[in-house]
Amino acid sequence: PAVPAGYGLETVVRHTYERTRTDTSGALADYIPELALVDPDRFGIAAVSVEGEVVSVGDADVAFTIQSISKAFAFCLALEVAGREKVLSRVGVEPSGDAFNAIVFDAETNRPFNPMVNAGAITVSGLLVEHLGADALDFVLDRFSAAAGRRLVVDEAVFRSEAETAHRNRGIAHLLTSAGALTAGVDATLDLYFRQCSILVTAGDLARMGATLANIGENPLTGTTAFAVDAVRSTLAVMFTCGMYNFAGNWAFDVGVPAKSGVGGGILGVVNRQLGIATYSPRLDGRGNSVRGIAAFRELAEELGLHLFDPT
Ligand code: GLN
Numbered sequence: 001p002a003v004p005a006g007y008g009l010e011t012v013v014r015h016t017y018e019r020t021r022t023d024t025s026g027a028l029a030d031y032i033p034e035l036a037l038v039d040p041d042r043f044g045i046a047a048v049s050v051e052g053e054v055v056s057v058g059d060a061d062v063a064f065t066i067q068s069i070s071k072a073f074a075f076c077l078a079l080e081v082a083g084r085e086k087v088l089s090r091v092g093v094e095p096s097g098d099a100f101n102a103i104v105f106d107a108e109t110n111r112p113f114n115p116m117v118n119a120g121a122i123t124v125s126g127l128l129v130e131h132l133g134a135d136a137l138d139f140v141l142d143r144f145s146a147a148a149g150r151r152l153v154v155d156e157a158v159f160r161s162e163a164e165t166a167h168r169n170r171g172i173a174h175l176l177t178s179a180g181a182l183t184a185g186v187d188a189t190l191d192l193y194f195r196q197c198s199i200l201v202t203a204g205d206l207a208r209m210g211a212t213l214a215n216i217g218e219n220p221l222t223g224t225t226a227f228a229v230d231a232v233r234s235t236l237a238v239m240f241t242c243g244m245y246n247f248a249g250n251w252a253f254d255v256g257v258p259a260k261s262g263v264g265g266g267i268l269g270v271v272n273r274q275l276g277i278a279t280y281s282p283r284l285d286g287r288g289n290s291v292r293g294i295a296a297f298r299e300l301a302e303e304l305g306l307h308l309f310d311p312t
Contacts, residue, residue, distance in 0.1 A: 009047055009275075009304070010055045016299045017045050017057045026283030026291035029263040034161035035282075038064065038265070043281045043292055045300075046207035050215040050274060060203040064280055065158045067262030068100060068288075069206065070144070070196045071121040072239050074128065076213075077143055078115075079231035082127045090127060090181045091120045093238050100245045100263075100288055101168055103175065110179050116242040116260065119172050122182065125193040129184035136192050141199070146226035147212040148205040149219050159198040166194065197262075203280040206268045210276020213258075236270060240308075247287050247294075255297045256307030267293035271306050 021043050030036035044059035078087050092106050096113035105112055105119065112119035128136045137154075145152045173190055176182035182189060201209075209226075212219045213236060217227035227235075239258035244251040251259060257277075259269040265282030267290050269275075277300060281292035301307055 007303075009049065009053060012300065012303045013045050013047055013055045013057050016296050016303065017043070020292050020295040020299060021058070023292050023295055024283065026285050028282055029284055029288065032158065032162045032165060032263070034158045035065070035263065038282050040283050042265070043279075044203040045277070045279050045296055046203040047275055047277045048207040048211035048221070050211055050220045052220050054204075054207075054221075056204050056207075059280060060207075060278075062280065063200040063202050064266060064282065065155050065197060065262070065264040066199045066201045066206070066266065067197045067264040068116070068118075068121070069201075069260045069262040069266050069268050070140075070199060071116050071124070072235055072243065072260040072268070073144055073147065073209065073227075074121065074124050074140065074196055075115040075238065076227050076231045076235040077140065078124045078127045079234055080228040081131045081139075084230075084234070087124070087127060091115050091123045093234075093241070095242045095248050097246050101172075103168070103172055105175075105179060105181075111181050112176065114238060114242040116238060117245065118169055119176060122169065122173050122189060122193050123176055125196060126176070126182040126184040126189040129188050129192055137195055140192070140196050143226050144199060144209070146222075146224045147209040147219055148201065149208050149222045149224075150205065152199050152201060152205065154195050155198045155200045159195050162194045162198065163190070166190065169193070201266065203266065203278040206266055206278030206280075207276045210268045210270045210278060212276070213270045214272055214274055214276050216273075236272060239270065244289055245287055247289055251294075255301045256309060257301065259297070261289045261293065263288050265290050265293070267297060269297055269306075272308075275306075
């Protein structure tokens with residue numbers, strides 16, 4: 001069981017929060033100028049079980065941009081909309097071992113390594129644009145909102161800030177187009193990608209979205225279906241192997257649950273068929289992962305016995 005007998009989920013989350021909150025190492029992301037303006041001290045943890053238990057501590061209701069955590073959900077939607085075969089013809093499912101913004105493709109296939117790094121995620125956004133055209137953003141917002149259980153919106157200031165400064169992502173999108181992985185046009189694709197990354201969420205929202213994945217696509221609090229069952233399985237598999245970029249191996253070793261981080265400071269972890277857990281703390285390490293988020297997940301995994309390969 002996720003929660004050992006006699007120990008409430010709430011108690012463990014509170015202890016974890018208290019034990020990890022004093023760590024102020026790391027730095028805000030500043031390559032997107034607007035991200036450098038957030039309060040660096042914010043720290044929140046939220047957890048939602050598939051039975052509907054909700055726990056939230058600290059700044060779990062403070063909104064921040066979802067950033068790369070959107071990549072997991074967008075991949076899930078692309079599998080549903082474009083079909084597995086087409087998606088896999090454009091993007092691989094192999095960990096890259098590279099930074100999230102690396103300009104490198106799989107030499108064998110000339111495709112991005114996986115949908116959790118920028119190159120692969122931009123490819124996925126391209127597939128959504130290719131299949132849904134101008135409706136792609138509304139579709140993404142509708143499904144993300146269904147998973148969160150409330151209406152989500154885009155932070156326009158962060159969107160503009162990223163769009164104006166995204167020379168690297170623009171370069172990646174052009175290379176993807178020349179490689180044949182992206183066919184929906186650089187501008188329309190990046191417009192969706194930057195907006196999808198700029199969706200405002202709280203740790204509470206992310207925990208509900210994670211619980212929706214844990215509950216094979218159905219939001220356990222509202223009963224609404226947000227994602228297709230087959231797509232959820234594939235998404236969790238890729239989150240497990242690639243969700244933490246070039247820290248994915250360490251994460252699988254220590255924490256042992258599918259997860260996804262974003263440079264906005266969020267980390268989402270999914271305990272299959274049990275829990276969605278989310279942390280928000282915007283100071284990042286050198287790989288772009290939240291410092292206190294990693295510390296909290298390590299502790300939670302230990303205390304709650306979350307690791308996939310725990311013997312009990
Ligand atoms: N929007 C960000 C980017 O493309 C997302 C990166 C991240 O969260 N790792 O650079």
